[in-house]
Amino acid sequence: MSPDATAMIVDDEPLLREHLQTHLARxxxxxxxxxxxRNGREAVELFEREAPQVVFLDVHMPGMNGIEAGRAIAGRALTVFVTAYEQYAVQAFEQGAVDxxxxxxxxxxxxxxxxxxxxxxxAEPGAAADPAEAGRLDAVLERVARQLRVQATGAPWLQWIKASVGSTLRLIPVDQVAYLRSDEKYTLVAWTGGEALIRKPIRELVDELDPSCFVQVHRSVIVxxxxxxxxxxxxxxxxxxxxxxxxxxxPVSRSYLHLFRQM
Incomplete structure (x- = not known):
């Protein structure tokens, strides 16, 4: 016998919300x-009021998108991402979304x-998600949200990195960069022509680099x-x-190992 449960459906298309609800009822x-x-902001407000156990969450919506809304409710409900862009949902699914x-x-x-x-x-009546699982999901949702924001603004991906090598300012082509590694003050840029230090931190660079080529594999490393x-x-x-x-x-930390499961 299927368990009783409550759910919320989030999508900016009314027909798609109705279509999903009809199939769920069956x-x-x-x-x-x-x-x-109808959007992420409304989803968060309704979630706080209704506290559903399951959320069907569209990724692409105007204003606050589904990824940002997912971060706001992560760990408090079982989340199913709904999207026309499979790569975003797959990342979230591998890190803790139910499906x-x-x-x-x-x-x-x-x-x-x-x-x-x-x-x-x-198996877990009354429990939404494991806290550690929720933390992993939040980390990947943060990365996906950054990718979506860059796409929404139409900003081009970084093509050159400016670095001082001695008394010379070098323009390093991004496609020649092997990796970037940060310490407390600097980021090391390793490329085919050598190495250089820059002051821009990893957390800013990861937003500016094309995620189809550059991925964060550790809190201090982009490859x-x-x-x-x-x-x-x-x-x-x-x-x-x-x-x-x-x-x-x-090094690849456990939070990023899923990126290499198919390699």
Whole structure:
């Protein structure tokens, strides 16, 4: 017997909200949809008032998008991301979201999602998410939210990095950069022509670099995926990256290991 539960559906398209609710009523009669929201800000407000156990959350919406709303409610509900852009949902799913649906969703795919939600609720009645799991989800949602903000503004990805080498100002082509590594004051830029120190921190650079090539693999390291030769798994869900033509290795912390599961 399927467990009783409450849910909220968030999408800026009324027809899509109705379509999802209709299918949910057929697949999960014991699920009660207590709220529908048109955007992220409304979703957060309704969530605080209704406290649903399950949230179906569209990624792309005007104003506060679904990723930003997901960060606001992370850890307090079982979240299913709904998007036409699968890569965003996959990142969130791997880090703690219960599931994702790609528009237009197939009824069979939704049925599998419903089954997964029911299993989670039956196993953990009254519990939304593990705190550690919520923390991992929040970290990946923060990165995805930055990517979406850059895309929304139309800002181009960084093409050159300015660095002082001795008394010379160098313009380093971003596509030649192997990795960037920060300490407390500086960021080391390692590229095919050498190394240089800059003052811009990792947290700013990660917003400006094309995420299809550059990914953060540690709180202090960004790597160019095109420069990765192999990945060596380590203990406690960590790994080391070996780069093309370079002797050094780079650490991958457990929060970022999912990026290399398919490599």
């Amino acid at each position: 697949l999960w009669p014991a699920l009660r949809v207590v709220a529908q929201a 994702y649906l790609v528009k237009p969703f197939e009824p069979g795919r939704l049925e599998a999602t419903v089954s997964r939600l029911q299993q989670r609720l039956a 160019n995926l095109r420069q990765v030769e192999q990945v060596t798994r380590g203990p406690n869900e960590t790994a080391d990256l070996h780069l093309v033509g370079r002797p050094e290795t780079l």
